[in-house]
Amino acid sequence: MERPRILIIDDHPLFRQGVRWTLESHTDMEIVGEAADGLSAIRMAENLAPDIVLVDINLPGMNGLEVARVIKRHQPQVAIVVLTVYEDDEQLFNAIKVGAAAYSRKDISPGELASMIREVACGRYLINDYVLSRPFVASRVLDQFRELASSDHDAESLFAPLTGREVEILDCIARGNSNKEIARILSISDQTVKNHITSILRKLAVNDRTQAVIYALRHGWIKMSNTE
Numbered sequence: 001m002e003r004p005r006i007l008i009i010d011d012h013p014l015f016r017q018g019v020r021w022t023l024e025s026h027t028d029m030e031i032v033g034e035a036a037d038g039l040s041a042i043r044m045a046e047n048l049a050p051d052i053v054l055v056d057i058n059l060p061g062m063n064g065l066e067v068a069r070v071i072k073r074h075q076p077q078v079a080i081v082v083l084t085v086y087e088d089d090e091q092l093f094n095a096i097k098v099g100a101a102a103y104s105r106k107d108i109s110p111g112e113l114a115s116m117i118r119e120v121a122c123g124r125y126l127i128n129d130y131v132l133s134r135p136f137v138a139s140r141v142l143d144q145f146r147e148l149a150s151s152d153h154d155a156e157s158l159f160a161p162l163t164g165r166e167v168e169i170l171d172c173i174a175r176g177n178s179n180k181e182i183a184r185i186l187s188i189s190d191q192t193v194k195n196h197i198t199s200i201l202r203k204l205a206v207n208d209r210t211q212a213v214i215y216a217l218r219h220g221w222i223k224m225s226n227t228e
Contacts, residue, residue, distance in 0.1 A: 003030045004121040007050040009041040009067065010034075010083070011059055015106070019054065022110040029117060038062030038070075045071045050078060052120055056106070057084045057091055065091075069098040072208070076201035077194050079120045083108075095127065099208030102126040123179025123193070125209070166203075167216070169196050174213045 006029060010016045016034045023029045032048045035041035038059050045053060053071060057064040068080045079101040084091055087105055095103045101120045108116070119126055165186075172182040179193045186193075197209065204215050 003028055004051040004117065005030050005032045005048070006117065007032055007041070007045055007048060007053045008034045009036075009038075009053060009055040009059065009064065011036045011056065015056075019113070022113060023117070026114050029114070038064075038067040041067050042070050045075060045078065049075070052079045052081060052117060054081045054083060054117075057082060057095075065094050065098055068095075068100060069207075072099045076207070077198040079123075081116065081120060092127075097207070099211075100127055123182075123190075166196055166200050169193065170200060170212060170216045173197075173209050174217070 006023060008016050008019050008031065010019070013036070016036075020031050020034065023031055032050050033044045035044050038061055041053075041055070041059075053068070055064040055068055059067065064082060068082065071078055072080060076099075080095075080099060081102045081104070082091075082095045082100045083104055083106045085106055092103055101124070102116055103126075104113075104116060116126060168186060169182055172185055177185065179190055179197070183190045183193045200212050201207070201209075204212050206212050206215060
């Protein structure tokens with residue numbers, strides 16, 4: 001796999017530099033830029049096309065979750081890692097809603113941060129681990145998914161049906177497979193999987209893989225029995 005390209009977004013220069021030094025000590029990662037505020041981060045994400053964005057929730061002006069939402073809307077293939085000073089159920093819930101792949105306190109150890117980035121780069125959604133450990137958040141997430149699954153979608157969102165291959169990939173996602181596992185199952189490259197997922201999210205006008213699965217289940221493109 002190619003080295004993941006990482007953009008660091010934090011308003012504290014010392015923290016940004018510490019993260020850069022930590023990650024640059026690993027030869028399998030590449031830091032492509034740093035931003036201190038939301039607007040600069042969004043512009044840099046557009047220009048640099050990172051694979052992973054590390055974003056602090058508490059940014060001045062536009063907060064980190066708003067920044068993540070904008071980046072995911074325009075670049076759904078980007079993996080968002082949300083960093084926070086303290087864990088909070090409301091923050092975690094909102095991080096899930098914007099499609100974050102991981103959520104962590106900023107006092108994470110250098111080794112844990114590097115490990116998290118490697119897993120996210122492979123297409124894993126580590127934020128799910130937090131959800132399972134927070135019953136209140138899990139309940140709210142399930143309520144949101146039920147609402148999404150039962151709500152009427154704008155007919156405009158149906159104009160671009162998924163291809164057979166995209167449905168196969170959604171089915172693999174529903175089974176809990178990572179991008180690398182999907183590539184192996186379907187005998188295609190990791191990059192091809194990423195390209196298909198980007199297309200799926202764009203066509204369905206959703207922010208993340210889980211919402212895409214719920215949408216596909218509702219429309220009968222994949223079956224719940226396939227995920228068990």
